[in-house]
Amino acid sequence: MRNLSCFLLLFCGDLHPAEEYELWWEKNINNTLSISTFDEWLGDIHSTSRVLMRRHVQKMGYRSIVDVPAGLCTDYFGFKHDGIAIEYLGVDITPKLVARGLNQGIPIIEGDIKSLPFPDNRYEVCYARHILEHLNGYEEAISDLIRVASREVFITFFIHPQEKEVINSSYSFGQLLYGNTYSKSNIEKFILSNPKTSDFEWEYVDGREIILHIYLNSANLVEWRIYRDKTVIRADRSL
Numbered sequence: 001m002r003n004l005s006c007f008l009l010l011f012c013g014d015l016h017p018a019e020e021y022e023l024w025w026e027k028n029i030n031n032t033l034s035i036s037t038f039d040e041w042l043g044d045i046h047s048t049s050r051v052l053m054r055r056h057v058q059k060m061g062y063r064s065i066v067d068v069p070a071g072l073c074t075d076y077f078g079f080k081h082d083g084i085a086i087e088y089l090g091v092d093i094t095p096k097l098v099a100r101g102l103n104q105g106i107p108i109i110e111g112d113i114k115s116l117p118f119p120d121n122r123y124e125v126c127y128a129r130h131i132l133e134h135l136n137g138y139e140e141a142i143s144d145l146i147r148v149a150s151r152e153v154f155i156t157f158f159i160h161p162q163e164k165e166v167i168n169s170s171y172s173f174g175q176l177l178y179g180n181t182y183s184k185s186n187i188e189k190f191i192l193s194n195p196k197t198s199d200f201e202w203e204y205v206d207g208r209e210i211i212l213h214i215y216l217n218s219a220n221l222v223e224w225r226i227y228r229d230k231t232v233i234r235a236d237r238s239l
Protein backbone atom coordinates (compact mmCIF):
# COMPACT_ATOMS: atom_id res chain seq x y z
CA MET A 1 0.00 0.00 0.00
CA ARG A 2 2.87 2.34 0.90
CA ASN A 3 4.47 1.54 -2.45
CA LEU A 4 1.24 2.35 -4.25
CA SER A 5 1.00 5.74 -2.48
CA CYS A 6 4.56 6.65 -3.49
CA PHE A 7 3.78 5.53 -7.01
CA LEU A 8 0.66 7.71 -7.13
CA LEU A 9 2.60 10.74 -5.90
CA LEU A 10 5.34 10.17 -8.44
CA PHE A 11 3.21 9.61 -11.48
CA CYS A 12 -0.11 11.39 -11.07
CA GLY A 13 1.19 14.94 -10.97
CA ASP A 14 1.28 15.76 -14.67
CA LEU A 15 -2.07 14.62 -16.07
CA HIS A 16 -3.06 16.34 -19.30
CA PRO A 17 -6.63 17.61 -19.47
CA ALA A 18 -8.92 15.03 -21.09
CA GLU A 19 -10.14 15.68 -24.64
CA GLU A 20 -13.84 16.32 -25.17
CA TYR A 21 -14.41 12.75 -26.42
CA GLU A 22 -12.77 11.35 -23.27
CA LEU A 23 -15.25 13.08 -20.95
CA TRP A 24 -18.26 10.99 -21.98
CA TRP A 25 -17.98 8.63 -18.98
CA GLU A 26 -17.33 11.32 -16.37
CA LYS A 27 -20.33 13.33 -17.61
CA ASN A 28 -22.77 10.42 -18.00
CA ILE A 29 -22.04 7.84 -15.32
CA ASN A 30 -24.38 8.29 -12.36
CA ASN A 31 -26.23 10.99 -14.33
CA THR A 32 -27.77 9.76 -17.57
CA LEU A 33 -26.23 6.31 -17.16
CA SER A 34 -26.47 4.14 -14.07
CA ILE A 35 -23.53 1.98 -13.01
CA SER A 36 -25.70 -1.11 -13.44
CA THR A 37 -26.53 -0.26 -17.08
CA PHE A 38 -22.85 0.50 -17.76
CA ASP A 39 -21.97 -2.81 -16.11
CA GLU A 40 -24.46 -4.64 -18.36
CA TRP A 41 -22.99 -3.00 -21.46
CA LEU A 42 -19.47 -4.03 -20.53
CA GLY A 43 -20.28 -7.64 -19.74
CA ASP A 44 -19.41 -9.48 -16.55
CA ILE A 45 -16.44 -11.68 -15.66
CA HIS A 46 -17.97 -14.56 -17.63
CA SER A 47 -17.99 -12.68 -20.94
CA THR A 48 -16.19 -14.80 -23.51
CA SER A 49 -13.50 -12.24 -24.30
CA ARG A 50 -12.68 -11.73 -20.62
CA VAL A 51 -12.49 -15.48 -20.00
CA LEU A 52 -10.20 -15.86 -23.03
CA MET A 53 -7.96 -13.10 -21.69
CA ARG A 54 -7.64 -14.75 -18.28
CA ARG A 55 -6.95 -18.18 -19.80
CA HIS A 56 -4.29 -16.65 -22.01
CA VAL A 57 -2.62 -14.80 -19.14
CA GLN A 58 -2.58 -18.01 -17.12
CA LYS A 59 -1.30 -20.12 -20.00
CA MET A 60 1.52 -17.68 -20.72
CA GLY A 61 2.42 -17.40 -17.04
CA TYR A 62 2.32 -13.60 -17.04
CA ARG A 63 3.06 -12.08 -13.65
CA SER A 64 1.96 -8.46 -14.07
CA ILE A 65 -0.76 -6.68 -16.00
CA VAL A 66 -1.93 -3.12 -16.46
CA ASP A 67 -5.61 -2.93 -17.35
CA VAL A 68 -6.24 0.26 -19.27
CA PRO A 69 -8.97 1.34 -19.19
CA ALA A 70 -10.14 -0.55 -16.13
CA GLY A 71 -13.69 0.87 -16.18
CA LEU A 72 -15.52 -1.00 -13.39
CA CYS A 73 -12.44 -3.20 -12.79
CA THR A 74 -14.37 -6.24 -13.95
CA ASP A 75 -11.18 -8.03 -14.94
CA TYR A 76 -9.68 -7.47 -11.48
CA PHE A 77 -12.64 -9.43 -10.10
CA GLY A 78 -12.20 -12.01 -12.86
CA PHE A 79 -8.63 -12.73 -11.73
CA LYS A 80 -9.82 -13.01 -8.12
CA HIS A 81 -12.66 -15.32 -9.16
CA ASP A 82 -10.26 -17.66 -10.99
CA GLY A 83 -7.64 -17.51 -8.22
CA ILE A 84 -5.02 -16.11 -10.63
CA ALA A 85 -2.24 -14.43 -8.64
CA ILE A 86 -1.01 -11.54 -10.74
CA GLU A 87 0.24 -8.04 -10.02
CA TYR A 88 -2.69 -5.92 -11.23
CA LEU A 89 -3.01 -2.20 -11.79
CA GLY A 90 -6.05 -0.51 -13.31
CA VAL A 91 -5.81 2.81 -15.13
CA ASP A 92 -8.72 4.94 -16.25
CA ILE A 93 -9.13 8.53 -17.37
CA THR A 94 -12.48 8.95 -15.59
CA PRO A 95 -12.01 10.26 -12.03
CA LYS A 96 -15.41 8.87 -10.91
CA LEU A 97 -14.42 5.36 -11.93
CA VAL A 98 -11.00 5.63 -10.31
CA ALA A 99 -12.60 6.82 -7.05
CA ARG A 100 -15.05 3.92 -7.24
CA GLY A 101 -12.24 1.40 -7.70
CA LEU A 102 -10.17 2.88 -4.85
CA ASN A 103 -13.23 2.68 -2.57
CA GLN A 104 -13.36 -1.02 -3.30
CA GLY A 105 -9.68 -1.37 -2.39
CA ILE A 106 -8.58 -2.00 -5.98
CA PRO A 107 -5.17 -0.73 -7.16
CA ILE A 108 -6.16 1.83 -9.78
CA ILE A 109 -4.87 5.22 -10.87
CA GLU A 110 -6.03 8.01 -13.15
CA GLY A 111 -4.25 8.05 -16.49
CA ASP A 112 -4.51 8.33 -20.24
CA ILE A 113 -3.92 5.32 -22.48
CA LYS A 114 -2.09 7.62 -24.91
CA SER A 115 0.56 8.65 -22.38
CA LEU A 116 0.81 6.08 -19.64
CA PRO A 117 2.60 7.14 -16.44
CA PHE A 118 5.01 4.18 -16.40
CA PRO A 119 8.58 3.48 -17.44
CA ASP A 120 9.30 1.30 -20.49
CA ASN A 121 8.63 -2.46 -20.07
CA ARG A 122 7.02 -1.96 -16.65
CA TYR A 123 4.26 -4.57 -17.08
CA GLU A 124 4.48 -7.95 -18.78
CA VAL A 125 1.08 -7.36 -20.38
CA CYS A 126 -0.75 -4.20 -21.30
CA TYR A 127 -4.42 -5.06 -21.66
CA ALA A 128 -6.84 -2.70 -23.44
CA ARG A 129 -10.46 -3.78 -23.83
CA HIS A 130 -13.13 -1.78 -25.64
CA ILE A 131 -11.25 1.48 -25.87
CA LEU A 132 -9.39 2.07 -29.14
CA GLU A 133 -12.66 2.53 -31.06
CA HIS A 134 -13.58 5.34 -28.63
CA LEU A 135 -10.41 7.36 -29.35
CA ASN A 136 -9.80 9.67 -32.30
CA GLY A 137 -7.22 7.21 -33.62
CA TYR A 138 -5.33 4.14 -32.38
CA GLU A 139 -1.71 5.06 -33.09
CA GLU A 140 -0.74 6.96 -29.93
CA ALA A 141 -2.42 4.42 -27.66
CA ILE A 142 -0.87 1.36 -29.33
CA SER A 143 2.59 2.96 -29.32
CA ASP A 144 2.39 3.65 -25.61
CA LEU A 145 0.99 0.22 -24.79
CA ILE A 146 3.91 -1.35 -26.66
CA ARG A 147 6.37 0.90 -24.84
CA VAL A 148 5.06 -0.07 -21.40
CA ALA A 149 4.63 -3.82 -22.04
CA SER A 150 7.58 -6.19 -21.88
CA ARG A 151 5.92 -9.27 -23.38
CA GLU A 152 2.51 -8.61 -24.89
CA VAL A 153 -0.11 -6.03 -25.70
CA PHE A 154 -3.55 -7.64 -25.59
CA ILE A 155 -6.29 -5.58 -27.24
CA THR A 156 -9.96 -6.52 -27.41
CA PHE A 157 -11.95 -4.68 -30.07
CA PHE A 158 -15.74 -4.46 -29.90
CA ILE A 159 -15.87 -3.31 -33.54
CA HIS A 160 -14.01 -5.66 -35.85
CA PRO A 161 -11.41 -3.78 -37.90
CA GLN A 162 -12.22 -4.02 -41.62
CA GLU A 163 -10.42 -3.19 -44.83
CA LYS A 164 -11.60 0.41 -44.89
CA GLU A 165 -11.26 2.81 -41.96
CA VAL A 166 -14.39 4.66 -40.87
CA ILE A 167 -13.99 7.38 -38.23
CA ASN A 168 -17.42 7.65 -36.70
CA SER A 169 -18.12 10.42 -34.20
CA SER A 170 -21.55 11.30 -32.92
CA TYR A 171 -23.22 12.96 -29.96
CA SER A 172 -24.56 10.50 -27.43
CA PHE A 173 -26.37 11.92 -24.39
CA GLY A 174 -25.16 15.32 -25.60
CA GLN A 175 -21.51 14.30 -25.43
CA LEU A 176 -19.03 13.56 -28.23
CA LEU A 177 -18.30 9.85 -28.60
CA TYR A 178 -16.27 7.93 -31.17
CA GLY A 179 -17.13 4.43 -32.38
CA ASN A 180 -14.53 3.88 -35.08
CA THR A 181 -13.98 1.00 -37.44
CA TYR A 182 -10.26 0.83 -38.13
CA SER A 183 -8.44 -0.59 -41.11
CA LYS A 184 -7.06 -4.01 -40.22
CA SER A 185 -4.19 -3.83 -42.69
CA ASN A 186 -3.20 -0.34 -41.49
CA ILE A 187 -3.15 -1.55 -37.90
CA GLU A 188 -0.94 -4.48 -38.92
CA LYS A 189 1.48 -2.21 -40.80
CA PHE A 190 1.55 0.17 -37.86
CA ILE A 191 2.40 -2.45 -35.24
CA LEU A 192 5.02 -4.07 -37.45
CA SER A 193 6.71 -0.71 -37.96
CA ASN A 194 7.48 -0.71 -34.24
CA PRO A 195 10.90 -2.33 -33.69
CA LYS A 196 9.66 -3.88 -30.45
CA THR A 197 6.98 -5.97 -32.20
CA SER A 198 7.91 -9.55 -32.81
CA ASP A 199 4.67 -11.19 -33.95
CA PHE A 200 0.98 -10.53 -33.93
CA GLU A 201 -2.10 -12.67 -34.02
CA TRP A 202 -5.82 -12.01 -34.43
CA GLU A 203 -8.07 -14.19 -32.31
CA TYR A 204 -11.75 -14.28 -33.24
CA VAL A 205 -14.06 -14.19 -30.25
CA ASP A 206 -17.46 -14.02 -31.86
CA GLY A 207 -19.39 -11.85 -34.31
CA ARG A 208 -18.87 -8.82 -32.08
CA GLU A 209 -15.39 -8.91 -30.61
CA ILE A 210 -11.92 -9.71 -31.85
CA ILE A 211 -8.63 -9.85 -29.93
CA LEU A 212 -5.30 -8.57 -31.22
CA HIS A 213 -2.23 -10.09 -29.59
CA ILE A 214 0.94 -8.08 -30.14
CA TYR A 215 3.92 -10.14 -29.04
CA LEU A 216 7.05 -8.25 -28.12
CA ASN A 217 10.74 -9.00 -28.34
CA SER A 218 11.58 -10.75 -25.15
CA ALA A 219 13.91 -13.38 -23.79
CA ASN A 220 10.95 -15.67 -23.22
CA LEU A 221 9.63 -15.65 -26.77
CA VAL A 222 10.91 -19.13 -27.65
CA GLU A 223 9.15 -20.49 -24.61
CA TRP A 224 5.71 -19.31 -25.67
CA ARG A 225 6.17 -20.34 -29.30
CA ILE A 226 6.59 -23.91 -28.13
CA TYR A 227 3.78 -23.55 -25.64
CA ARG A 228 1.07 -22.06 -27.84
CA ASP A 229 -1.00 -24.35 -29.98
CA LYS A 230 -2.33 -21.69 -32.36
CA THR A 231 -0.97 -20.50 -35.67
CA VAL A 232 1.37 -17.61 -35.18
CA ILE A 233 1.59 -14.90 -37.80
CA ARG A 234 5.24 -14.01 -38.12
CA ALA A 235 6.30 -10.41 -38.24
CA ASP A 236 7.28 -9.40 -41.76
CA ARG A 237 8.98 -6.02 -41.74
CA SER A 238 8.93 -5.82 -45.54
CA LEU A 239 5.17 -5.08 -45.44
Ligand SMILES: C[S@@+](CC[C@H](N)C(=O)[O-])C[C@H]1O[C@@H](n2cnc3c(N)ncnc32)[C@H](O)[C@@H]1O
Nearest residue numbers: 022025042069070071092093094112113129130
Ligand atom coordinates in the same frame (compact mmCIF):
# COMPACT_ATOMS: atom_id res chain seq x y z
C1 LIG B 1 -16.23 0.91 -22.86
S1 LIG B 1 -15.40 1.24 -21.36
C2 LIG B 1 -14.30 -0.18 -21.23
C3 LIG B 1 -13.89 -0.48 -19.80
C4 LIG B 1 -13.15 -1.79 -19.57
N1 LIG B 1 -11.96 -1.90 -20.40
C5 LIG B 1 -14.05 -2.98 -19.80
O1 LIG B 1 -13.98 -3.58 -20.87
O2 LIG B 1 -14.84 -3.29 -18.90
C6 LIG B 1 -14.32 2.54 -21.83
C7 LIG B 1 -13.51 3.12 -20.69
O3 LIG B 1 -12.48 3.92 -21.25
C8 LIG B 1 -12.17 4.97 -20.36
N2 LIG B 1 -11.38 5.92 -21.18
C9 LIG B 1 -11.81 6.71 -22.19
N3 LIG B 1 -10.79 7.37 -22.75
C10 LIG B 1 -9.67 6.98 -22.09
C11 LIG B 1 -8.28 7.30 -22.20
N4 LIG B 1 -7.83 8.17 -23.12
N5 LIG B 1 -7.40 6.71 -21.36
C12 LIG B 1 -7.84 5.86 -20.40
N6 LIG B 1 -9.13 5.52 -20.24
C13 LIG B 1 -10.04 6.06 -21.08
C14 LIG B 1 -13.52 5.38 -19.85
O4 LIG B 1 -13.45 6.08 -18.65
C15 LIG B 1 -14.22 4.01 -19.70
O5 LIG B 1 -14.01 3.49 -18.42
